[in-house]
Amino acid sequence: MIYFIGGKKQREFKYFELLEKIRKENVGISESFFDVDLKENEKFLEKININSIFSSQELVVLKRAEKLKNIEEILKYIANLEIVNKEIIIDYDKEDGKFGVKLKKLLDEFSKNKQMEVFLFQKETEEEIRAYVVNELDINARDVAMLLEMIGSNPFKVRNEVAKIKIFLDGEKFDIEKIKNIVSIEKDYQIYEMTRNILLNNPADVMRYLEQKKEYMGILYSLYNELEIMYKISSLKVKGRKFSKNYNTFKIEFEEIKEIFKSNNRIPNSYVIFKKIELEQNYTNASLKKLVFRCWEIEKDIKTGKIEMETGVEMLIMEICSLFRKK
CATH class of the missing domain: 1.20.272.10 (Zinc Finger, Delta Prime; domain 3)
Incomplete structure (x- = not known):
């Protein structure tokens, strides 16, 4: 399956969620990460082009796809490949949440034809972040609001701080006063x-x-x-x-x-x-x-x-x- 995740910083939660889902469903899957900023897009295309019926499952990720000048052409090319035993994630950072008309139309077409699973985060919302914190720490909306005020809403930092809190609490009930001294406060x-x-x-x-x-x-x-x-x-x-x-x-x-x-x-x-x-x-x-x-x-x-x-x-x-x- 090919996944396209695009938009504002909240998209990172969908990115991490997909990584965890794929790893859980494919234990021991081999992983390859490529970065357009490091001019690794050609290596990425080579990787997804190689197919073998004897190969094991592979996870192939392309980061910073927004740096591609010909993104629409590359997506068309990828969508029409015969891909075997590969889970492909394309991460597209767009902090203003605006996608060009051509790209948006193309992504809608891919989604409709089930050629890609498309996740777009075009508005500033903390719903994904809040849902993640609630699920991981089993806390109420009031505590989530207070916690995010303390640590900020950067997805990467939230994940790190939540992991730190879980280790600290070690199964105990969440208490905002208890964790104040162990989190990195903004x-x-x-x-x-x-x-x-x-x-x-x-x-x-x-x-x-x-x-x-x-x-x-x-x-x-x-x-x-x-x-x-x-x-x-x-x-x-x-x-x-x-x-x-x-x-x-x-x-x-x-x-x-x-x-x-x-x-x-x-x-x-x-x-x-x-x-x-x-x-x-x-x-x-x-x-x-x-x-x-x-x-x-x-x-x-x-x-x-x-x-x-x-x-x-x-x-x-x-x-x-x-x-x-x-x-």
């Missing part, structure tokens, strides 16, 4: 944790973090984003909207208002918004509106040189803490 998550500390009026660790890491602008942008979401939640409450403290109920409520929280054409995970509710209740609507404006003002003043980056962010942190629970 810088974005560290910034998220520091931002949360600020909004909970615990700035001491944040100041030490800033002194060591100098992530002043990262903290500023994170605060800007968090405060903006909190202000939207607060404004909805002012208009009479009530939010459940039960996450499963909140998920249903969120469907009615999710468009309000859309940013850069993406709707955030419902759990991300749910976590902001406990932070929002510590500030008045007027305070949140003021703080969102102050984030914008301080960013502008830093970029125009009116204020030093360190001074501006530290002032903002003190101002946020001064407004904590002022209702």
Whole structure:
């Protein structure tokens, strides 16, 4: 069988899934990997051209097929070969998720005629990643969301971190607090944790973090984003909207208002918004509106040189803490 896997980074999960499936179904299968970037495409074509009724099963993989200038012609050639005892995977990275009209039409034709199994990942989605984590660790949606916040959503890293967690837990039930010290936490998550500390009026660790890491602008942008979401939640409450403290109920409520929280054409995970509710209740609507404006003002003043980056962010942190629970 010939498999074509194309599109965004989430396609890597289908790639790894297929590798595991083929290896499981063909124990001891011989494997050959070729990389177009290393100009190994001719060797790949030679490999799949050699057939023998006495040969054992082979797995043949072509990586970085997007580098091929004549991809449509090569795919036509491969699809029309008489291939014996071979499982062929063609991996095509396309981070913008856009396929040319000719290529897409050709892949649709191959799929329809059962000449290839085609898997295209054209949209930014974490469904494959989430499904993999749930299946491997047997955890709920809330823990998956938290874990991916911590380790990021790069498929290769997720697989490595999940393997590390499974070894560490050794059959024990998953506990997000237990595994925090053994996973490689993304810088974005560290910034998220520091931002949360600020909004909970615990700035001491944040100041030490800033002194060591100098992530002043990262903290500023994170605060800007968090405060903006909190202000939207607060404004909805002012208009009479009530939010459940039960996450499963909140998920249903969120469907009615999710468009309000859309940013850069993406709707955030419902759990991300749910976590902001406990932070929002510590500030008045007027305070949140003021703080969102102050984030914008301080960013502008830093970029125009009116204020030093360190001074501006530290002032903002003190101002946020001064407004904590002022209702």
